[in-house]
Amino acid sequence: MRVWVDQDRCTGDGLCVQYAPEVFEFDIDGLAYVKDPDGTLLTAPGTRTEVPEHLRLEVVDSARECPGECIHLEPPD
């Protein structure tokens, strides 16, 4: 499963960062971005990253409860 954030709709509330800090993090603009599996923040808007198997539930919950409805899940390639 892959995940990406539509930063145009992110409210910056931080729910995703609380749920899955291994996958989501704020950049200096106060918006959430995804990280690659090594923990590097991917600051290009809309960049996809692979969700580690053990974090699937946290990422699905983040997407479900994201107030901006801007966390998007996709099947892997």
Ligand code: SF4
């Ligand atoms: S939960 Fe959604 S709106 Fe809130 S910071 Fe994360 S991506 Fe942005």
